[in-house]
Structure formats: structure tokens, C-alpha cells
Amino acid sequence: MGKQVDDIAVLAVQREKTIVKTSIIGIVTNLLLVGFKMAVGLISNSIAVILDAVNNLSDALSSVVTIIGAKLGAKQPDKKHPLGYGRIEYLSSMVVAALVLYAGITSLVESIKKIISPEAADYSAVSIVIISVAIAVKLVLGLYVKRQGKKVNSGALTASGSDALFDAILSASVLASAVIYLIWGVSLEAYVGVVIAGFIIKAGIEMMIETLNDIIGKREDKETIRELKEIICKEEDVLGAYDVTLFNYGPNKNYGSVHIELPDSLTVDDVDRITRRIQADVFQKTGIILTGIGVYSFNTSDDEAAKMRNEVQKTVMAHDWALQMHGFYADTGKKTIRFDVVMSFYVDRKEAVKTICKEIAALYPDYDVMVVPDVDVAD
Secondary structure (H helix, E strand, O other): OHHHHHHHHHHHHHHHHHHHHHHHHHHHHHHHHHHHHHHHHHHHOOHHHHHHHHHHHHHHHHHHHHHHHHHHHOOOOOOOOOOOOOOHHHHHHHHHHHHHHHHHHHHHHHHHHHHHOOOOOOOOHHHHHHHHHHHHHHHHHHHHHHHHHHHHOOHHHHHHHHHHHHHHHHHHHHHHHHHHHHHHOOOOHHHHHHHHHHHHHHHHHHHHHHHHHHHHOOOOOHHHHHHHHHHHHOOOOOOEEEEEEEEEOOOOOEEEEEEEEEEOOOOHHHHHHHHHHHHHHHHHHHOOEEEEEEEEEEOOOOHHHHHHHHHHHHHHOOOOOEEEEEEEEEEOOOOEEEEEEEEOOOOOHHHHHHHHHHHHHHHOOOOEEEEEEEEOOOO
């Protein structure tokens, strides 16, 4: 596991540098936009442009928080936190979401005030040019930050990039209201401010929900689980991979456990070599560290056990809440049967186990039956 730890440390340093560099670019760019837009807004008496500047200021603050989160999250594991500080990044993402939400609510209040007590704006050709340039800058910045965020799996960076793209769209609405005012003399900017505020609030809520899901723990995507199982099942003698569970300790910091099914003819030495190869292969290809690999024994030389497996599986899978059966093993000498059943969240697991045990006991009254209910985590 030593080399795995070294590889993770190198990747963590590279990731931190990318996040910091991208965030600094975002801070500098947003502060320049704040200065230009605030000047245009104050000179032209435009609440929409001023709110657009405030939105850019919140983006700059978000980037500062992202840097702090990346720095703290990259701290090396210690005795108190043996798996590292990676989850701090989720807290920084939550702070970013709160800043965006606050900016949106503040913008909404100010826009409503302008609707109630309207003031005429006075746009100039220079202000139109500045707003147009700001739109282009935000588009480029948004695409760059979002791409970097996906590259290093940073939720905060990805959210900042998406927010920048939204800003470009909102700035375009400000530009449109300015053009309408110059051509037809109709002032829509206060109403545009409400629209801008609505988009900002929506983005803040979505960012907060996504981060909460990361903190609470969410179902892994099927593609990740499928890839993991494919890697494991390519190992010679592995008959199946089940009960994949991943534990996330921050972006790119995933630990996991899995059960594999192996022939009952293997020795402990065989199992040890197989599980070690699986751990190394999975880490090299996915970056996931398997901290535990459980083993199910598969009957290979008992025809009666094979027949029993088919009968039991048919009985179990007749229930719509039974999603999968695995880990079956029958000891015809000691008269025992054991297996796991993946169950839907919509069934009482205790009652379901009682039902299955009763049905299997009816089929094989001389056998002791042990059923382990599995939660539908990822399969």
C-alpha cells in the first residue's frame, strides 16, 4: 500500500496547484470586471449593471473560499484524521453556495426597490462596449474554470465555472435592456435585475443541494460500479463481484469494499494473492483504494448444491422486492445454506428475511438457513 499512498500524495499536490492557479485567475478577472461594471453602473445610474458587478464580486469571494478549502483539504492525514481532510472542500463549496445565495437575495431586494421607485438610466456607447467585453470575458472564464474543475474533480471549481457562464447570459440580458432603452426609451433594467437575482438564487440553491448530497453520501453512479466490477471479474478464478460500497473522504479520495465469489477449492494462500492483485489493479485503473475484500465460497464439486442453488434462487427472485441473490453456499454434510439478498428500499427487511427463511425451510426442512439482507447501495 506504500506506493499507493505516494501516488495519492503526488496527485493531491498537483490537484491543489491546479485549483489554486485557476481560482487566482478567476479572482483577478472578476475583480477587474467588478471595477469596470461598478463604474459603468454608477455613471449610468443602472441598477442592473451594479447588481451584475456585485455578482462578480461574489464570484471573486467564492474563488478565495475555494483556495482556502483546497489548501485545508490537502493537509496530510494525522492521528486525529487518519483519512485526511478532503471533506473540508465540501464545506468550502457550501460557503460558496451561501455567498451566491446571499448575493442573489440582496440583488432581488434592490431590484424590487427600483421597480417601486424607478430611476431613469443613462447609457453611453462606452458603457455598451464595456458590457459587451465583459460578456466575452465571462464566457471564456466560465469555460476554462469549468473544464479545470472537471479535470481535477473539484465541485467548487465546477460550480464557479457554471456560475460564470450564467453570469455571461445575465450580462447579455443587461446589454439587451440597455440597447432597448437607447432605441425605444423603455427602461427594463429593474425587471432584468429581478431576472438576474432569480438566476443567482437558483444557482445558489442547486450548489447547496449538490454539496449537501456529497456530505450526506449519495449513490455511486452505475458507470463507476460497472467499471470496478469489470476490473475485479477479469481476475482469474473470480466468479463474481458484489456489495460494492465506496466511502468518499473528499474529491478524488475514495476508499471501498467489495465481496468476491471464489471457488471453494482455493487455499487461503490463493485467496491472499488474488485479493492483493485486485487491490493493486483497481487502484491503478480507478484511484480507488479497496480497504476490504470479503469472500463468498462457491460450490464447485457438489451437484446437489448446484441444484439447490437454482431452486433457492428461483424462490427468492419470485419476489419483486428481491433485486439480486448472491454468495450462495450449501454444505450438504452439515446441512446448512447461506446466501445474501439485495432488497429494495421499499420493503421491511426483517419481514422479508422471515418470509425467505420460511419458504426455504419448506423446500429443505432439514437445513439451517442463514439469509443476509443487503441494501441496494449500488447494484
